[in-house]
Amino acid sequence: MSEVLTIAMPKGRIFEEAADLLRKANFQLPQEFDDSRKLIVDVPEENIRFILAKPMDVATYVEYGVADLGIAGKDVLLEEERDVYEVLDLKISKCHLAVAGLANGQASEVAKKVATKYPNVASTYFRQQGEQVEIIPLNGSIELGPIIGLADRIVDIVSTGRTLIENGLVELEHIEDITSRLIVNPVSYRLKDERIDDMVNRLTTVVENM
Template structure:
């Protein structure tokens, strides 16, 4: 039996993707959820899972160490990797937004924008005709305008609670985000039947759930 390797991010996306896979009929052992291993084999289903940082998933798929991956659209937009998007899984819904301190104005000259998504942020402000200075951060983006590092942030918003708790307000919504099933182009040709079956089974679940 050929083995399909799927790269998945830890956390919320991983948990919601497991629910979809189980509903699609894939027999994943109960201990799978609590497993701390980075590589997990499910031999009876011909699947191997690589657990990775969200930003690394498209890289693993592009380089072929994983045939498939599950990645947020935010990561896909930022990374711009050479992979195919096969299916919108409609899970882990959120959106990218511009936020900052309330009742503040952007600086007249090259306002500073802090973000984990420098490519997406730069493209967005360029489309708005605004020249900005992008400051890349890897965590606690909300802190940047609070300590005067930036005028605005571009970050993921789910419930908006984090913004409120840190005294920030949302200014513009950039793009809606959900998680996508992606594939390596070469793997898609080699394992076309098995990958097509996976997509079909997951598509039925997504449609049935009304996601």
């Protein structure tokens, strides 16, 4: 029997959409897989093991080889800059990175302080715009930054824009479109190339027909 293929996946929306893609690619995932609270789920029928992780940790697991493959948002890959191969745009969990600020005109025209959980992305973006800003790292409720006067702007993921509106913020600049990507550990790609190529090819067929 071939070696187990280990895949790191985040819980939540990406997990649900990725599991649906895998099923459409004829991978036999048990129904209880979707509702599992386990952090490691084995699917012996496919000789696959899933590691269920926080979104920001997926690329780390793949880079260090504890997972052969992973499914991660492009936002994570831009922020983390991990040594992994990005082999397929799965075109799921679509959203975008944006700069936002107060809608009532209280924010200054030039951002001086920017709150974000994407400090590397934000630093690179404002540097490319020729703006010098102070980056304030936050891990949650980024929208609070401008509201309480901590920051002039935020850089965050925007999906529907509803959260911004509900907190009196507006999108000011579009940074980059984001989708989830299939990533691979470079060593695993050499050692398990046939199995990984098979998965990539089957998923590619599904994605191209979406």
